[in-house]
Amino acid sequence: MEYRNLGTSGVRVSPLCFGAMTFGEADEKSFMHKVGSDESTSHALLDRAVLAGINFIDTADVYGQDGLSERVLGAWFDKGGGRREKVVLATKFRFVMGEGANNRGASRFRIMRCVEDSLRRLRTDRIDLYQIHMQDITTPEEETLRALDDLVTAGKVVYLGASNYAAYRLQDSLWISRAAHRARFVSLQAQYSLVVRDLEREHVPLCRKEGLGILPWSPLAGGFLSGKYERGQSAPPGTRMEQWKKRFAAFDNERNWKIIDAVKAVSKETGATPSQVALAWLLGKETVSSVIFGARTQEQLDDNIAGASLKLDDGHRRALDAASAIELGYPYQGMFDAQGRW
Numbered sequence: 001m002e003y004r005n006l007g008t009s010g011v012r013v014s015p016l017c018f019g020a021m022t023f024g025e026a027d028e029k030s031f032m033h034k035v036g037s038d039e040s041t042s043h044a045l046l047d048r049a050v051l052a053g054i055n056f057i058d059t060a061d062v063y064g065q066d067g068l069s070e071r072v073l074g075a076w077f078d079k080g081g082g083r084r085e086k087v088v089l090a091t092k093f094r095f096v097m098g099e100g101a102n103n104r105g106a107s108r109f110r111i112m113r114c115v116e117d118s119l120r121r122l123r124t125d126r127i128d129l130y131q132i133h134m135q136d137i138t139t140p141e142e143e144t145l146r147a148l149d150d151l152v153t154a155g156k157v158v159y160l161g162a163s164n165y166a167a168y169r170l171q172d173s174l175w176i177s178r179a180a181h182r183a184r185f186v187s188l189q190a191q192y193s194l195v196v197r198d199l200e201r202e203h204v205p206l207c208r209k210e211g212l213g214i215l216p217w218s219p220l221a222g223g224f225l226s227g228k229y230e231r232g233q234s235a236p237p238g239t240r241m242e243q244w245k246k247r248f249a250a251f252d253n254e255r256n257w258k259i260i261d262a263v264k265a266v267s268k269e270t271g272a273t274p275s276q277v278a279l280a281w282l283l284g285k286e287t288v289s290s291v292i293f294g295a296r297t298q299e300q301l302d303d304n305i306a307g308a309s310l311k312l313d314d315g316h317r318r319a320l321d322a323a324s325a326i327e328l329g330y331p332y333q334g335m336f337d338a339q340g341r342w
């Protein structure tokens, strides 16, 4: 596997990052109920991923409810064999955990608790990439950034990352960190796939300019791009879209089926699977440092890992770009794209 720098930071990560959202069997209170894998399967998948060269794992305190995903990872590290040292470990804080007035958000008060809780569940003494799961407009960004910088100074956290930020807020945050000479975000984790390309309006140019590595989440649109879903048919039993009916209904439109057709056509011509094609499309983007994929079974994992070595030619990229093109809207269309004329 060819390792890449995480944004303009010095740490090297595999082009595929194993997403831990499916780790552990969550109960009915969790959005991950019935769409995850049990602890021993998750551990076997982790061992296999690391053996194949994956050195980057992404989790969050909220995955699986009450820190289940972090606990599954902590138990895997505890098996020894240098497992912890082999990976760049990313987790997130910010969403609702537990009870009380301060059970959410990115205040200094909350961050200091969240980091200790994650370290305890993960059974480690440092988090390599600590990410805010979504901007918190109820807390001044200065407060959040100062607290995060203190964690870096204390050695509990190595790098900082943002996730699900508006572009204006991300730019503000980078300026605040720069002006105060504090550790700044090195990456942006955001939804990005052939189906969801909204990031290309503002975030992609911003990350290119500022040197942030993009970490796309749900690169297969939760499995929709794997080719196992068909126009006019209900989701196959045992799949995520069978459980997440509203998500499937949102995906079920003509634009998305045309994308699936294009993915399948490229798959046929290259001999790669649809999932590999969808991952390779993202991996070919210069601002993408690592693609955070999910896998519940060994077959899915092996399939996706092979996507890391697939290089799409220009013709295939153009076909996928055209099928998945989005309306950029004003001022990108009709103004910016006509710059030569004005």
Ligand SMILES: NC(=O)c1ccc[n+]([C@@H]2O[C@H](COP(=O)([O-])OP(=O)(O)OC[C@H]3O[C@@H](n4cnc5c(N)ncnc54)[C@H](OP(=O)(O)O)[C@@H]3O)[C@@H](O)[C@H]2O)c1
Pocket: 018, 019, 020, 021, 022, 035, 058, 059, 133, 163, 164, 189, 190, 216, 217, 218, 219, 220, 221, 222, 223, 224, 226, 228, 238, 239, 240, 241, 275, 292, 293, 294, 295, 296, 299, 300, 301, 303, 304
């Ligand atoms: N920052 C955020 O807000 C945020 C949000 C979401 C996710 N994430 C991160 O991104 C990671 C990945 O998200 P995701 O799980 O939605 O990613 P994904 O790769 O788009 O979807 C993974 C799911 O697709 C199916 N699948 C995967 N590979 C397949 C294959 N080769 N063939 C057929 N089906 C396949 C499996 O579901 P089934 O077997 O159930 O069909 C699997 O659980 C998460 O673990 C998390 O770390 C972050």
